[in-house]
Amino acid sequence: MTRPWLWLVWLLSGTSLAAGWQDALPNAQVVGSGEFRMYGFRIYTARMWSTAKPLQTDKPFALELTYHRSISREDLVDASIDEIKRTSGSQVSAAQLVIWREQMQRAFVDVQEGTRIIGVNLPGQEARFYVGDKLHQVVRDPAFAKAFFDIWLNADSRNSNLREQLLGTAAP
Secondary structure, eight states: OOOHHHHHHHHHHHHHHHOOGGGGSTTOEEEEEEEEEETTEEEEEEEEEESSSSOOTTSOEEEEEEESSOBOHHHHHHHHHHHHHHHHGGGSOHHHHHHHHHHHHHHOOOBOTTOEEEEEEETTTEEEEEETTEEEEEEOOHHHHHHHHHHHHSTTOSOHHHHHHHHTOSOO
16 A cells, blocks of 8 residues: 555655756856857857856856767866866966866766756855766865856966856857
């Protein structure tokens, strides 16, 4: 005999497990978007989500990347570490980079054309990584979250045009 309260628990747990990244950012809207290209090839399309326009980095936001190429998790991690080193300089120790590499190995996946990854930044708390709408990994390290999202948002970002588009400050 099935107890009615078990069904309620099942329904509620199913709802919370299916909750997507939007639950962390209710009422978020697209602040800006653009494409990242390398050697003329489209690598990914990026969209920045927030409740503030232009983006305020001290408020929660989400960066959505939709890939147009297959890229291994290892290559994504290596590229992220290289960019964190470049944008952070001596602010990040070698020991931190080792820990962050391990965290990114757990947070990232091999991507194929059409794979959508959303990184949610909850400033002062953590970074959450979703594959599609499913939570994949949480990194509870505010310093990592800042360094990671600075790949796109730092004034020394590799692609200043994409940065301005994502911040919502690009000229129309």
